Amino acid sequence: MSARVIMHADVDAFFASVEQAVNPAYRNKPVLVGGSGDRSVVMAASYEARRFGVHSAMPMSQARRLCPHAVHLPANGKLYRRYSRHVMRVFLDYTPLVEPISIDEAYLDVTGTERLFGPPLEVARMIKQRISSELGITVSIGMGRNRLLAKLASDWDKPDGLRWIRDEQLPHVLDELPVKRLPGIGQVAAGKLRELGVRTVGQLRSLSSSLLEQQFGKSGAYLYSASRGEGNDGVSFYSQPPLRKQVSEETTLAEDSADLSALHTLLLEMADNLARRLRKQGMLGRTVMLKIRFPDFKTVSRSVTMLQPADTWQPIYHSAVELLDKLGLGGRSVRLIGIGVTNLSDQTADQLILFGDESVAQAGKLDTACDELILRYGDGVITQARRLR
Structure with missing residues (x-):
């Protein structure tokens, strides 16, 4: 059986390189x-x-000060x-195991392709050459x-790099790398490691697994393995799932309620769940729908279209609260409440608009970080403070 060979391909400065x-x-x-704009x-x-x-x-205003002669597009x-x-099609010409991570990067599993295309290094060179000649950009x-x-x-x-970290080089080839180069090591973890006298991967490897787990909990096992070059080798088959028309969630209350504060908390929970589902599916939604059913089973629905498509809970939640307030319960109790998000689009299509605004970008980064925590430690590890009342 051929030894596992995984590639990570990352287009260099993608948007700017395409413009050039x-x-x-x-x-x-x-x-x-x-x-x-200012933000x-x-x-x-x-x-x-x-x-x-x-x-x-970086804030565009700061970038323009640092490089005032730059072409701004x-x-x-x-x-x-x-x-x-086009880039993904090139990857797929060499293996069906292509897992896009974003609009400009992907993991490829080229194990066992030697008979078709030659040694793995040759495959990598062919991919780089094709992307350069066909698109005029580097990877x-x-x-x-x-x-x-x-x-x-x-x-x-x-940029335009090509490197293979081979088994015989491990683990010492990683020794001088800053620990921040390890995926998942942010400023907080790096700061805590500095307090332990750890700045490089080699220094990290000198710590015992028990100490790392004591200091970092479940993440300690990851740090111990990563410092030794150990990690997941799975790459999924490339797929383009059909766009869904909407995502929705609703709940029937244990008891009919006219308590607006309690209803708002339910809307917050549903907005958070829907936003997470949108991010998982790589989708953005522009229209928020509110569904209310009263004890007599009369059902009403309202909708509003947001200024920008979203995959974060904040705009979904605030839109739903706005719809509920406009509906005006007038003291009437509610039997069922639900939210739907429709008018969906591919995330890669609209993320370009979203990241033009710093506040939206920061909210997106925070929610993505929360997604990673939930994926690692399970539901309930982190939540909004209001939901704890």
């Missing part, structure tokens, strides 16, 4: 992609712009999606026996 590819006048110049953030910065200290998610979602589909590819190593390797020599 289709507009020769922008090549070799600093390019910033993002909105122009806009940088969605992508070319490597020419990064030399001036600019990076993604609005996002072109249709163009980026077209390029993304960095990392390789290893699992997803962790592949991800670390793809970040090693950016």
